[in-house]
Amino acid sequence: MSAYSSVLTLDPVLPTQAATPTPRPRRRLWSALGRALLAWPFPLAVLLLWQLAATYEWVPSQILPSPATVAGTFADLWRSGELQDNTAISLWRVLWGFSAGATLGFVLGVAMGLSPLTKDYLYPTFKTFAQVPALGWLPLLMMLVGIDEALKIILIAKASLVPIALNTYKGLQNVPTTQIELARVYRFSRWQLLRHVVLPSAFPPIWNGVRYGLTHAWLALVGVELLASSEGLGFLIVYGRQLYQLDVVLAAVVVVGAIGWALDRVLAVIEKRLLRWRVEGF
Amino acid sequence: MTSLTNTLGPLPLATSASWPARLAAPLRRAGHWAAGLLLPLALFALWQYAVDRQWLAEQILPPPSLVWQSLGELWHSGELRDHLAISLTRVGWSVLLGGGAGLALGAALGLSRSARAYLLPSFELVAQFPVVGWVPLLIVFLGIDEALKVAAISLAVLVPVTVNTHRGIAGIPRPLLDVGRVYRFTVPQTLWRVVLPAAAPSLFNGLRQGVMQAWLTLVFVELLASSEGIGYLMVWGRQLLQLDLVVVAMLAIGAVGLALDLALRWAESRLASWRRGAF
Numbered sequence: 001m002s003a004y005s006s007v008l009t010l011d012p013v014l015p016t017q018a019a020t021p022t023p024r025p026r027r028r029l030w031s032a033l034g035r036a037l038l039a040w041p042f043p044l045a046v047l048l049l050w051q052l053a054a055t056y057e058w059v060p061s062q063i064l065p066s067p068a069t070v071a072g073t074f075a076d077l078w079r080s081g082e083l084q085d086n087t088a089i090s091l092w093r094v095l096w097g098f099s100a101g102a103t104l105g106f107v108l109g110v111a112m113g114l115s116p117l118t119k120d121y122l123y124p125t126f127k128t129f130a131q132v133p134a135l136g137w138l139p140l141l142m143m144l145v146g147i148d149e150a151l152k153i154i155l156i157a158k159a160s161l162v163p164i165a166l167n168t169y170k171g172l173q174n175v176p177t178t179q180i181e182l183a184r185v186y187r188f189s190r191w192q193l194l195r196h197v198v199l200p201s202a203f204p205p206i207w208n209g210v211r212y213g214l215t216h217a218w219l220a221l222v223g224v225e226l227l228a229s230s231e232g233l234g235f236l237i238v239y240g241r242q243l244y245q246l247d248v249v250l251a252a253v254v255v256v257g258a259i260g261w262a263l264d265r266v267l268a269v270i271e272k273r274l275l276r277w278r279v280e281g282f
Numbered sequence: 283m284t285s286l287t288n289t290l291g292p293l294p295l296a297t298s299a300s301w302p303a304r305l306a307a308p309l310r311r312a313g314h315w316a317a318g319l320l321l322p323l324a325l326f327a328l329w330q331y332a333v334d335r336q337w338l339a340e341q342i343l344p345p346p347s348l349v350w351q352s353l354g355e356l357w358h359s360g361e362l363r364d365h366l367a368i369s370l371t372r373v374g375w376s377v378l379l380g381g382g383a384g385l386a387l388g389a390a391l392g393l394s395r396s397a398r399a400y401l402l403p404s405f406e407l408v409a410q411f412p413v414v415g416w417v418p419l420l421i422v423f424l425g426i427d428e429a430l431k432v433a434a435i436s437l438a439v440l441v442p443v444t445v446n447t448h449r450g451i452a453g454i455p456r457p458l459l460d461v462g463r464v465y466r467f468t469v470p471q472t473l474w475r476v477v478l479p480a481a482a483p484s485l486f487n488g489l490r491q492g493v494m495q496a497w498l499t500l501v502f503v504e505l506l507a508s509s510e511g512i513g514y515l516m517v518w519g520r521q522l523l524q525l526d527l528v529v530v531a532m533l534a535i536g537a538v539g540l541a542l543d544l545a546l547r548w549a550e551s552r553l554a555s556w557r558r559g560a561f
Contacts, residue, residue: 038399043407063422117317124318125325131536131543133498136513138505139520139528143342219412223502226414234415241418249418257411264410 065247073247074254082236087255090221090232093149097156098217102210105161109168109209113202119169126165134159134220138227147228152221159220160213167209171202203274211267218260233259344526352526353533362515366534369504369511372431373496379432380439381492387440388447388488392481405444413438413495414502426507431500438499442491450484451477486550493546497539512538 047067053059054066065073077083108126112119134155145151175198183197225234233256240248326346332338333345356362387405390397417434424430454477462476504513512531519527 035399038396039403042400042404046404120314120317121321125321128322128536128540131539132532133501133535133539135498135502135505136516136532136535139516140525140532142520143523143525143528219414222412223414226418227502227505237415237418241422244422246419246422249422253411253415253419256415257407260412261407261410 062244063246065250070247070250073245074251077248077251083251083255086231086233086236086252087259090225090234091259093152093232094156094214094217094221097153097221098160098214100153101157101160101217102164102213104157105164105209105213106168106206108161109165109206110172112165113169113172123169130162130166134162134216135223135227138224142228151228152224155224156217156220160217163212163216164206164209167212168202168206171205171209172198174205175201207267207271207274211264211271214263214267215260218256218263222256341523342525344524344529349526349529352524353530356527356530362530362534365510365512365515365531366538369500369513370538372428372435372511373493373500376432376435376496376500377439377493380436380496381443381489383436384440384443384488384492385447385485388444389451391444391448392451393477402448409441409445413441413499417503417506421507430507431503434503435496435499438495439492442495443485443488446484446488446491447481450481450488453484454480482553486546486553490543490546490550493542494539497535497542501535 050064051067053064054061054069061069074083108122112123112126137155137158138151141151141154145154179197179201180193183193188196221232222234222237225232226238229235229238233252236252237249237256240246240252329343330346333340333343337343353362387401391402391405413434416437417430420430420433424433458476458480459472462472467475500511501513504511505517508514508517512534515534516528516531519525519531
């Protein structure tokens with residue numbers, strides 16, 4: 001029953017209680033600490049289970065290496081520079097593919113959002129094009145451009161283009177009518193209208209699209225490197241699996257997850273900064 | 283949108299002043315349609331022209347007629363339907379498993395403060411890893427049989443369903459729950475009459491994202507390790523250098539993706555109208 005307390009049972013909030021600003025800082029610190037501590041039992045239990053499974057060899061050690069082995073492999077890969085090299089290659093591909101895809105997607109989204117004529121011509125084709133997932137283009141592109149860098153960059157660009165174009169378009173479409181009417185009352189020029197009304201209002205959805213785009217780009221990169229590559233993080237995973245070195249696979253998977261998380265965090269921080277500027281600007 | 287249009291430029295096809303008003307609207311809609319068809323037709327013409335002029339070897343760029351013919355043959359022989367049925371079965375099971383688990387996990391995270399404290403940080407960490415990264419690991423544990431595909435696709439469904447369920451429940455406005463308390467709803471009543479309807483749009487959003495992710499992951503898993511299914515058809519076509527098969531498979535993938543999206547949207551609008559009717 002206490003499990004439902006957060007949503008279902010409402011504490012009788014008396015006016016005096018509501019008026020009390022915040023609990024004393026020490027109590028807040030304790031509850032924050034408590035919450036931070038509660039996050040640990042579950043992952044620790046999983047880790048313990050893993051360690052037990054490795055120690056008592058419930059699963060052959062080729063299939064499930066012990067946590068210590070994985071950590072050791074990670075350190076080895078790091079020291080030999082293999083990990084950094086492959087990560088750098090992967091990041092380079094994402095950088096190129098994402099820049100190309102984001103630029104194209106933004107231009108496409110703006111064109112479709114601002115000009116109904118362009119939208120009429122392009123939108124149905126764009127929707128059809130977007131229906132096939134990025135990795136579905138892989139076999140066809142392999143034939144057309146080979147399995148070199150071009151393949152990876154085109155696929156990553158496609159993966160990031162779709163969400164960015166779609167969100168830019170939707171963001172521009174959903175600019176509130178009242179704001180545009182107000183701007184017309186002030187006799188804003190078209191440039192002023194774009195700069196002071198349309199762009200600030202459409203920014204959050206556009207940035208959302210950028211974040212989705214980067215996530216998709218990272219996903220497409222790992223996919224394409226798993227399927228067709230001879231270097232990069234995805235290849236490290238394939239290579240580890242083929243040699244039955246699961247410790248290499250696990251180490252590479254951890255790096256893939258960490259970088260995906262870091263990329264998203266960076267964009268979130270940038271968003272906060274940009275939005276702060278926006279609030280100050282008005 | 284209309285006022286953005288008015289401000290930034292006149293409607294291109296709004297030359298209806300001279301026509302009777304009744305005719306103008308359908309004609310304009312037909313004009314929109316025709317405009318949308320122009321680009322695909324141009325691309326199609328370019329494709330045909332490239333084949334005629336033999337810009338690329340015929341093995342690499344098959345003529346449209348050949349693709350059309352292969353589509354017909356694959357359809358009549360039942361091969362395409364078989365592959366699609368296999369792929370859709372995989373997606374169906376995974377949506378059921380992953381969606382069910384995601385719903386349970388998301389509900390637990392949304393309703394219980396202790397579940398949130400224990401599980402949410404771990405879940406957020408795990409959700410960061412792209413599903414395709416898990417696949418090589420899953421291959422080692424599960425082999426390359428059905429279990430692998432269903433497990434990988436289920437993972438892909440689980441994450442968006444959990445996130446959206448959790449957010450949907452956590453975002454229920456306090457006043458709604460207050461009203462429930464005024465009516466002295468029991469916990470099941472609160473869940474059924476307040477929480478579920480209030481969180482329904484978010485749940486549906488999660489389901490739609492989940493199904494789209496499932497379709498994407500299916501294609502990837504079948505490209506990587508499969509001996510049947512629509513993704514395998516592509517791999518097979520590429521290995522035989524029969525690009526018409528690859529294009530047919532891509533068309534099928536796009537069509538099914540579109541159909542899934544439309545079906546879910548339709549179901550959502552149906553359910554939403556039922557929801558409004560019930561209150």
